[in-house]
Amino acid sequence: MEAEKKQKAPKKNWTKGLQAEFKKIVWPDKQTLVKQTVAVVSITAVLGVFIAVIDSGILQLLNLIIK
Template identity: 65%
Template sequence: MGENSNSEEKVRFFDGVKAEFKKITWPDRQSLTRQTVAVALITAITGAFIALIDYFVQYGVNFLTK
């Protein structure tokens, strides 16, 4: 008896999840592409900036320890 109500709860839960997914406003392909490119560019620029800072800090530490 307990397993039956447990499985009913699972079915209701997933029915609720399905209903909530129908409410989502998904982005169109053009918007998704622009946002993906923007995130990739910002990530690359940030990575290059951090690498540059790391290089200069490493150079400075090596200069001070020699």
């Protein structure tokens, strides 16, 4: 029986700790969330285009070298 009690105690402590950490979370307001989302999507799109252009340029260069 003592072994069972020892196994259950860490779960309770873990869940209490988890609940305490969740109470510390500060969720952003809607305006901040929208601004950050737009920033992330915009930067991702710009970097995607940049990488595609670089990749295409390298491909063309390699095709010239191989031929």
